[in-house]
Amino acid sequence: MHPTASQTDIVEPVTIDASSGRVENGIHLEVGDPEIFERDDPTRELVFDLERVQILYSGVAAVTDVNLDIASREVTAFIGPSGCGKTTVLRSLNRMHDTTPGAVVEGKILYHGEDLYGPKVDAAEVRRRIGMVFQKPNPFPKSIYDNVAYGPKINGRKRGDLDDLVEQALTRAALWDEVKDKLKRSALALSGGQQQRLCIARAIAVEPDVILMDEPCSALDPIATARIEDLMIELKREFTIVIVTHNMQQASRVADRTAFFTAELNESGKRMGLLVEYDTTNKIFTQPSDPRTEGYITGRFG
Amino acid sequence: MTAPTSLLTPRRGTTGRHVRNRVATVGIWLALFIVLVPLVAVIGSVIVKGASSLSGNFLTQDINKITNGQKLADAFAKVAGKQSTQDGIKPAIVGTLLITGFATLMAVPLGILGGVYLNEYGGKNHFARVLRFLTEVMTGVPSIVMGLFIFSIVVVKTGFSLGWNVSGFAGSLALGCLMLPVVIRATEEMLKLVPNELREASYALGARKSKTIVSVVLPAAAAGIVSGALLAVARAAGETAPLVFVIGITRTTNTNIFSGGNVALSTEIFRNALSYGSYAAARNRAWGEALVLIVIALTFTLLARLVTAMFTRRRAA
Ligand SMILES: Nc1ncnc2c1ncn2[C@@H]1O[C@H](COP(=O)(O)OP(=O)(O)OP(=O)(O)O)[C@@H](O)[C@H]1O
Ligand SMILES: [Mg+2]
Secondary structure (H helix, E strand, O other): OOOOHHHHHOOOOOOEEOOOOEEOOOOOOOOOOHHHOOOOOOOOOEEEEEEEEEEEEOOEEEEEEEEEEEEOOOEEEEEOOOOOOHHHHHHHOOOHHHHOOOEEEEEEEEEOOEEOOOOOOOHHHHHHHEEEEOOOOOOOOOEHHHHHHHHHHHOOOOHHHHHHHHHHHHHHOOOHHHHOOOOOOEHHHOOHHHHHHHHHHHHHHOOOOEEEEEOOOOOOOHHHHHHHHHHHHHHOOOOEEEEEOOOHHHHHHHOOEEEEEEEEEOOOOOEEEEEEEEEEHHHHHHOOOOHHHHHHHHHHHO | OOOOOOOOOOOOOHHHHHHHHHHHHHHHHHHHHHHHHHHHHHHHHHHHHHHOOOOOOOOOOOOOHHHHOOOHHHHHHHHOOOOHHHOOOHHHHHHHHHHHHHHHHHHHHHHHHHHHHHHHHHOOOHHHHHHHHHHHHHHHOOHHHHHHHHHHHHHOOOOOOOOOOOOHHHHHHHHHHHHHHHHHHHHHHHHHOOOHHHHHHHHOOOOOHHHHHHHHHHHHHHHHHHHHHHHHHHHHHOOOHHHHOOOOOOOOOOOOOOOOOOOOHHHHHHHHHHOOOOOHHHHHHHHHHHHHHHHHHHHHHHHHHHHHHHHHHHHHO
């Protein structure tokens, strides 16, 4: 199977670098031409720029020296073995660590060129613009309607336009048809997959700029997974998406770029997460430049 | 290879198991019976003996001098038999409801705030630890000590005291002090059960901490907090010791709990029971009051169950 087979379905802006005439971004790339996969495409509009990021829990670094940039309206996937720090890095992108006692983010994270951890930055506003879908579905013990309306309400939306907004969000999350007759029923009565789509609807209802998804499909069946993947490709038109996944096929299907993390013992014998390689998904899956990436990917794909 | 044994043939050692099973079953039934004896005896005797008092105007009349008058024996001799129906407990019912109600108004909101502070803000910091410890100590303070405390700082006219004299409010303060640690503990325990994922979900939508607590955390824990608080109220409604020397006494209904003496069902039972054996009328009053008090306490307990059931049903629906 060619890992990027489904990528050809996605209409991708093809950028031609005038100086060298190279074709970038995805579909026209020829495997085996390393020149073509240059990372720093000047036309990419950056949403995040991480420089030497290190994240510590209670003084112990969990992941260290992460440098990567995430472009607007792209899907970026984080892959790597369990415990390598994917969730940890993801949570640093919307300042979720602020709420974890003992968690410290060091280094620099720029969001649209602005220091995300700057002294005057309002963490609540950061999280409104950078939404998050968690690994475990976590709907509020409220009605389906109230779950989706919660975000818009706290962000000052008038009651009047809530109904439309809720319908829109649920429709986009491919859940509307299943729940339109029971909006007042408890969200906890939904199945796990429905709950996860509800959480996605809840996240897009506040109209964020970025959506972070931590293994959103890990508890879902292939049909629900396919739906959510379609949804991500759909959402990519308006949102920037970062997704953590253990499913290589999923990364290859939905992601434009992929970051491979791993955990290694450092000099003092502590397990430490690090970013091994970050490139276009095509390159990571067909021509990884680091043997550790290759080992991980081929190990999975046999 | 051994032939498979029939399912009907007992394996070695299983006969002993049957016997043990039988013995355990009998033991459990016996234990249940033993537990039920005092329970049924208490409820039964209160109902049987109290029901006879609940006649006529018992619930709507003021308290007759019979039980509290100066010349008790004389008064009793005069009215015995013919006037006992004139003898009501309305002031005590009103007093109990007002005193407990005010105690609830003070202790429950404060207790919930305390529990929220401990679990959501304090966590493991020094102040929270001290507060948690004091709450535990306060839970262990005997109720009569709490009454004495309120008596010495609110009621009496000497020393470091507000010197407000006896009043229903002094009783509310004493009951409130007893309820407060219970409500704090119940709230903290219930908030601990709220999964952190819910808080994170709220933060991830741009909610601030205070908003998250009010709109997500407290509603998720509401059933437990409300039923915990109602059980504390039910408990407080029957307390005697903290009231008996801070609320004074009245024979007519006193709806102003801030001034003048007041009376509660529990203190009335106490006073009437003191003359137990001497005066049949007093004894009957005590049983009647006991029945009313149990009904009031039971109402709160049932309310607590109802609230829990309501919330659970809504969540499952
Ligand atoms: N709240 C926390 N406190 C202390 N250590 C933590 C905490 N969360 C994560 N860690 C540690 O940080 C490291 C990275 O964890 P993280 O959850 O980011 O891994 P992950 O790559 O998301 O793994 P998985 O694929 O299993 O979800 C692990 O060693 C973990 O033990
Ligand atoms: Mg994870």
